[in-house]
Amino acid sequence: MSNWILGLTGGIGAGKTLVSNHLSSLGIEIVDADVIAREVVAVGSDGLNAIVKHFGNAILLDDGSLNRAKLREIIFADLEQKNWLNNLLHPMIRQNITEKLDNAKSPYVVLSAPLLFENKLDALCDHSLLVDVPVEVQLDRTTNRDSVSTEQVKNIIAAQMSRDDKLQKAGSILDNHREIDLVLADVEGLHRAFLKQAKINK
Numbered sequence: 001m002s003n004w005i006l007g008l009t010g011g012i013g014a015g016k017t018l019v020s021n022h023l024s025s026l027g028i029e030i031v032d033a034d035v036i037a038r039e040v041v042a043v044g045s046d047g048l049n050a051i052v053k054h055f056g057n058a059i060l061l062d063d064g065s066l067n068r069a070k071l072r073e074i075i076f077a078d079l080e081q082k083n084w085l086n087n088l089l090h091p092m093i094r095q096n097i098t099e100k101l102d103n104a105k106s107p108y109v110v111l112s113a114p115l116l117f118e119n120k121l122d123a124l125c126d127h128s129l130l131v132d133v134p135v136e137v138q139l140d141r142t143t144n145r146d147s148v149s150t151e152q153v154k155n156i157i158a159a160q161m162s163r164d165d166k167l168q169k170a171g172s173i174l175d176n177h178r179e180i181d182l183v184l185a186d187v188e189g190l191h192r193a194f195l196k197q198a199k200i201n202k
Helices: 016-025 033-039 046-055 068-077 081-102 135-146 148-157 163-167 180-201
Strands: 003-010 029-032 109-112 127-132 173-174
Touching: 003 033, 016 029, 016 109, 016 127, 016 180, 029 033, 029 081, 033 081, 033 109, 046 068, 046 081, 068 081, 081 109, 127 163, 127 180, 135 148, 173 180
Parallel strands: 003 109, 003 127, 029 109, 127 173
Antiparallel strands: none
8 A cells, every 4th residue: 555544543432533524624535434334334235235134134224224223232242243244344344445545645544443453454554543532531422422321332332442452552642631622733733743754655
């Protein structure tokens, strides 16, 4: 891959989107693993067809799209089914990601992925940036934003790599438990550093 790639990650509710939107406004292309994960199971996709074949039509909503809530319930309760789903979708997602990273035209490109380390997508990146907040802030923000129970958010956080492990792995860390102006000023400082890195590596 010829492009300089920044892996952007953060647990649920950490504020990864705030950072990727700001970098996007500075002219940097964002490859969003979540968006790609939705595309590979869109109506008519090979991914969705394989899921329906495996789980039956009950896994669909009335409009023929994937019932994500139902699928999430199944895979959180059954590790075997979770592994089956990961083995199906991860190669599709990774191929799609690498194509988009290769085709990016901005000075550097961001791979935004909540499970950057868990799914070893950091191996595709030259540097990683972790958007970090305390776990209780993740809980507050996500329950308020998504109208879900604290229990459900705790389960999602538990399924992700621990905050400590992410802090160990990250190349750079952005503290997002502060005034937004301070956070965005730091993002711009990091952006300037990444531009320099990308230029050196051209």
